Amino acid sequence: AQTVTQSQPEMSVQEAETVTLSCTYDTSESNYYLFWYKQPPSRQMILVIRQEAYKQQNATENRFSVNFQKAAKSFSLKISDSQLGDTAMYFCAFTHNAGNMLTFGGGTRLMVKP
């Protein structure tokens, strides 16, 4: 069974600074997808970024980038130039072979301070 672990229940960062959220996962599969979802106070789950395991290049989306270390089974999210609107719960998630059965981590609550 796959597991996803987010070891930081809460984090804070000053506006305009950079923060990194950690995620590790456990799987025996070789082909899989990793995701970071954002849940702001509105509760809506929003996809932030995705990474295909077969791609060596780390995914980036504007201020959001990942550090994907396949051998270490690590998938961290870096938020650059943090903004107040980045305040949210962030969930790391995993699925293999695009089967759509997402397994989620426990979440990290990020507070961006002015």
Add this chain to the structure above:
Amino acid sequence: DADVTQTPRNRITKTGKRIMLECSQTKGHDRMYWYRQDPGLGLRLIYYSFDVKDINKGEISDGYSVSRQAQAKFSLSLESAIPNQTALYFCATSEVELPNTGELFFGEGSRLTVL
């Protein structure tokens, strides 16, 4: 209008009551899911359906049932609600056709409180 709509958004009920959470989608996706969110546990899969005739149990299906009334509608029922079913419930959809990256599209959640 939202692509994935859940009703009700908030509900308070009493132990032993039957409650139904409804989900409808306009994305045209075949696959639909019900997840439950609890603090520190993330989201856990309750049930999923890959088409109207296909219903599957997820990780935590005990105490829940579902109905796929149409491609666009997937409802979750608690036949006899208990306090530890107090949680935030999410409906989600996904594509089946390629390219299929495993992305889920979520509703806005239904917060259920069982007293």
